Amino acid sequence: MTTITHRLGSETLTAGRLPRATTPSVAVASIIIGYALAVLASGEGNIGLATLFAFVLFLVTIEIATRIVEGPRQAADRRAGNLIAGAFLLALVPLGSVTWVTVSKGLARFDAAFFSQSMRNVVGEGGGAIHAVYGTLYVTGMATLISVPIGLLTAVYLAEYGARNRLSKSITFFVDVMTGVPSIVAGLFAYALMGILVGPGTKSGFSGSIALSVLMIPVVVRACEELLRLVPNELREAAYALGVPKWLTIVRVVIPTAISGIISGIILSIARVIGETAPLLIAMGFTASMNNNVFANPMMTLPVFVYDSYAHPGTDVQPYLDRAWAGALTLILIVMILNLIGRLIARRFAPKTGR
Amino acid sequence: MSKRIETTDLNVYYGDFRAVEDVTITIQPRAVTAFIGPSGCGKSTFLRTLNRMHEVIPGARVEGEVLLDGENLYGAGVDPVRVRRQVGMVFQRPNPFPTMSIKENVLAGIKLNFNRMPRNEQDELVERSLRSANLWEEVKNRLELPGSGLSGGQQQRLCIARAIAMAPEVLLMDEPCSALDPISTLAIEDLMSELKEKYTIVIVTHNMQQAARVSDTTAFFNIAGTGSPGRLIESGPTDKIFSTPDVKATEDYISGRFG
Ligand SMILES: Nc1ncnc2c1ncn2[C@@H]1O[C@H](COP(=O)(O)OP(=O)(O)OP(=O)(O)O)[C@@H](O)[C@H]1O
Ligand SMILES: [Mg+2]
Numbered sequence: 129m130t131t132i133t134h135r136l137g138s139e140t141l142t143a144g145r146l147p148r149a150t151t152p153s154v155a156v157a158s159i160i161i162g163y164a165l166a167v168l169a170s171g172e173g174n175i176g177l178a179t180l181f182a183f184v185l186f187l188v189t190i191e192i193a194t195r196i197v198e199g200p201r202q203a204a205d206r207r208a209g210n211l212i213a214g215a216f217l218l219a220l221v222p223l224g225s226v227t228w229v230t231v232s233k234g235l236a237r238f239d240a241a242f243f244s245q246s247m248r249n250v251v252g253e254g255g256g257a258i259h260a261v262y263g264t265l266y267v268t269g270m271a272t273l274i275s276v277p278i279g280l281l282t283a284v285y286l287a288e289y290g291a292r293n294r295l296s297k298s299i300t301f302f303v304d305v306m307t308g309v310p311s312i313v314a315g316l317f318a319y320a321l322m323g324i325l326v327g328p329g330t331k332s333g334f335s336g337s338i339a340l341s342v343l344m345i346p347v348v349v350r351a352c353e354e355l356l357r358l359v360p361n362e363l364r365e366a367a368y369a370l371g372v373p374k375w376l377t378i379v380r381v382v383i384p385t386a387i388s389g390i391i392s393g394i395i396l397s398i399a400r401v402i403g404e405t406a407p408l409l410i411a412m413g414f415t416a417s418m419n420n421n422v423f424a425n426p427m428m429t430l431p432v433f434v435y436d437s438y439a440h441p442g443t444d445v446q447p448y449l450d451r452a453w454a455g456a457l458t459l460i461l462i463v464m465i466l467n468l469i470g471r472l473i474a475r476r477f478a479p480k481t482g483r
Numbered sequence: 484m485s486k487r488i489e490t491t492d493l494n495v496y497y498g499d500f501r502a503v504e505d506v507t508i509t510i511q512p513r514a515v516t517a518f519i520g521p522s523g524c525g526k527s528t529f530l531r532t533l534n535r536m537h538e539v540i541p542g543a544r545v546e547g548e549v550l551l552d553g554e555n556l557y558g559a560g561v562d563p564v565r566v567r568r569q570v571g572m573v574f575q576r577p578n579p580f581p582t583m584s585i586k587e588n589v590l591a592g593i594k595l596n597f598n599r600m601p602r603n604e605q606d607e608l609v610e611r612s613l614r615s616a617n618l619w620e621e622v623k624n625r626l627e628l629p630g631s632g633l634s635g636g637q638q639q640r641l642c643i644a645r646a647i648a649m650a651p652e653v654l655l656m657d658e659p660c661s662a663l664d665p666i667s668t669l670a671i672e673d674l675m676s677e678l679k680e681k682y683t684i685v686i687v688t689h690n691m692q693q694a695a696r697v698s699d700t701t702a703f704f705n706i707a708g709t710g711s712p713g714r715l716i717e718s719g720p721t722d723k724i725f726s727t728p729d730v731k732a733t734e735d736y737i738s739g740r741f742g
Contacts, residue, residue, distance in 0.1 A: 376596065
């Protein structure tokens with residue numbers, strides 16, 4: 129028998145606890161003092177400086193108090209927790225600011241006319257973005273139809289069949305390269321491709337979809353591959369042991385097990401491309417009218433609409449700016465709705481664990 | 484149903500590493516054969532070659548013959564998928580399909596292969612399989628609930644039901660009770676004694692009492708040292724192996740004087 133000769137820390141099991149009210153009261157005090165310091169330092173109420181002072185003051189005070197009362201381990205715990213909370217709040221600032229500005233400026237034209245009229249024959253006030261809303265749905269929908277099968281099948285090859293052979297390594301390499309392609313290059317590619325296939329200068333919703341697919345496919349491949357790899361091997365073996373062929377195992381066991389994550393990945397990749405402007409400018413051009421045919425004539429999407437309204441206003445600038453903000457708000461809402469739908473679908477398909 | 488398995492000079496490799504060396508054994512139909520031996524001696528590896536499950540592992544390969552009622556599983560033109568439909572397997576850790584209900588899990592082998600089956604036959608098969616796996620009474624009122632919601636022992640019995648719903652000739656079980664409590668273990672041991680009326684059963688176990696209780700034949704595997712391949716030391720009727728084995732190492736292992 130060996131005996132344990134060393135022991136960490138003191139013999140008691142209890143440690144001091146700071147009272148519950150410590151954190152909120154220190155926070156309030158730090159904010160007040162931080163603001164006062166900022167006024168002293170810069171002569172005026174600079175919010176950024178005040179927040180910085182307040183946060184540093186808060187960290188230091190809590191650190192000292194915890195060290196004295198509770199001990200160094202708890203102090204480290206609180207320090208890490210406070211830093212993470214700080215980082216979280218910092219990350220929320222741009223999000224909150226973008227949402228606030230878009231909503232407050234976008235509401236001016238967020239009306240029925242905006243969602244029932246196009247910009248055909250509209251100069252100055254009035255008009256709407258229905259052509260751009262439809263265009264966004266058509267072009268992104270078409271891009272999804274192209275990218276998801278290609279991306280998912282590639283991911284299946286990489287995760288299930290490739291087994292790190294040469295081909296799968298080079299596919300992974302090129303997918304990584306594709307992830308880094310600047311979006312404008314994707315637009316040029318689509319424009320050139322359609323120029324060769326159909327004729328020079330062809331602009332259609334479909335070429336826009338191709339440009340978006342170039343951007344979307346690598347994201348889909350990466351997301352789906354990771355998710356397929358997460359499916360436990362035991363499930364594949366269980367299926368093989370029942371005499372299920374490999375392809376059926378993939379289609380009916382592996383993909384269904386990962387489906388909720390795959391759907392989230394696809395939604396994320398849609399969100400990634402739905403806001404693209406530059407490639408669509410090249411591949412699809414502009415239009416002020418409704419176009420329900422994806423395969424012919426220019427088509428408008430919301431980002432292009434926003435850009436166009438902002439960049440080419442008429443003599444009376446305000447209505448154009450109002451429409452641009454309303455377009456941006458609509459785009460954010462579309463992405464949000466997509467995310468919600470994705471979540472609902474994911475929850476519907478998630479592996480059941482309930483008892 | 485139920486077929487005899489014979490292997491001759493079977494070697495199994497993982498890449499360059501020989502995990503199992505020169506195993507020659509005959510596994511009788513309508514009987515339980517137990518594989519015992521220290522950890523890492525290649526019991527699971529050998530078991531998986533009996534339904535070509537080792538092929539799932541990249542780099543794993545086999546030399547030698549496995550005959551299922553005289554037909555070589557490794558002969559030219561033999562389809563591993565067909566082999567596995569005749570030689571079912573139950574794994575050490577229960578692995579019900581998480582996306583499927585209890586009932587769908589039992590029918591998985593049929594449904595995943597797109598075999599059409601009338602509804603009443605399905606229901607009958609589900610009940611029969613679950614009854615044989617001693618699980619019917621516990622789950623008959625929640626067949627539509629997910630299989631992953633069952634306890635570990637129930638999940639394992641569900642996996643057994645799933646395997647026997649395919650009506651295999653042979654059932655391979657790799658430490659099926661290692662995650663189970665004594666009562667579930669007993670249920671599965673009873674089940675094996677019933678199943679051997681119809682099937683050829685091979686079980687890997689670390690539990691000597693279990694091997695002694697359920698098996699008719701026992702095969703002892705051993706390794707000379709780390710990095711050397713596992714070998715079949717001896718096999719024979721269970722009473723003989725447990726009372727008067729021919730080899731000293733077997734006696735040492737069984738009586739716990741190993742290593
Ligand atoms: N996938 C694999 N790749 C490479 N080597 C493996 C693999 N699986 C097992 N081995 C090796 O093959 C040998 C036999 O392993 P195996 O799993 O068959 O042992 P076992 O007798 O089932 O042991 P246990 O009783 O612990 O389950 C071991 O040396 C092991 O390291
Ligand atoms: Mg094993």
